[in-house]
Amino acid sequence: MLSDSADIGMGAAIHESANVWHLAEIREGACLEAGVVVGRGAYIGSGVRICENSKIQNFAMVYEPAVIGAGVFIGPGAVLTND
Secondary structure, three states: OEOOOOEEOOOOEEOOOOEEOOOOEEOOOOEEOOOOEEOOOOEEOOOOEEOOOOEEOOOOEEOOOOEEOOOOEEOOOOEEOOO
């Protein structure tokens, strides 16, 4: 399920079983695998890969070049930076 208010970049690969909630931003080249949940207002940077059954909670930010493994939980408001 992709929310109508989510901002999905061109070329983002989102599996049909992934859920992207309201106001989330998924940048170009990001990859969301099966069963991934991206919460309200979350940001997924370009080229980020989120493996199956992971959950990115509301307003979390995951910047490139992160690779999130299978079954990982990123809590609300967390920031994974590229510094």
